[in-house]
């Protein structure tokens with residue numbers, strides 16, 4: 001793929017559009033929210049009308065990012081006739097927007113900007129780079145090509161995606177380029193320490209107690225060299241937490257060196273069970289594993305959702 005060709009195609013489509021629909025995946029993480037906000041900053045500078053959408057609200061910890069107040073709840077009955085272009089960010093598949101059918105039915109071109117290995121190239125234009133540590137890093141390259149002025153706010157969005165999706169510069173995808181872009185963003189006014197305080201060092205007591213409970217339940221399966229823990233809806237209710245409190249738990253468990261793979265499984269409360277997979281090993285690709293359950297993600301971090309509930313089975317659990 002000639003990236004420059006794709007960059008100019010995106011810039012041409014954005015330049016000639018007037019009302020742009022932007023969306024990211026459900027349960028948006030730092031990179032998802034930051035990507036949405038980064039493109040919103042760009043479109044604001046260009047004087048375009050835009051509509052930011054996500055199936056779930058952005059957590060309060062991301063409210064320091066510009067434009068978050070403009071994020072709308074994405075519903076399947078949204079009227080797409082007013083839009084002339086769609087930009088979907090940080091989504092490996094349109095399914096992850098939770099409004100796949102509505103977006104597909106809209107007679108407008110879709111620009112797909114993403115870094116998931118499992119991306120299924122759903123766009124009319126696809127800017128997909130699985131080697132990029134975050135979607136915001138891909139946006140940075142696009143903005144550089146388009147000579148977009150990197151304001152302090154825009155730099156803050158780009159750095160937030162990099163910091164959160166690289167696990168604070170710890171994951172395997174982190175490379176010299178990651179540090180170079182991060183350094184440039186700091187030079188442009190982004191505050192790395194504030195971003196870390198808002199996105200990582202932001203856990204409350206209830207959350208950490210719940211993590212403690214999950215840790216006490218940690219099991220190891222030597223057949224698969226996998227360490228895992230589970231939380232039922234009942235556990236979540238007893239602990240007084242929601243699914244947003246489990247954000248980061250799988251990555252935290254991945255501090256473990258005694259297993260090839262870590263897995264956190266919990267009930268979503270709507271008849272589905274969610275699994276988050278992590279690995280530090282170069283010879284393991286958890287994306288493949290997640291895909292075998294209908295999910296996706298990255299080589300070192302992936303997830304899936306399946307129908308069912310968690311049922312105790314001996315010293316373990318199974319999904320029924």
Ligand SMILES: [Mn+2]
Pocket residue numbers: 031032090115134135165
């Ligand atoms: Mn991402």
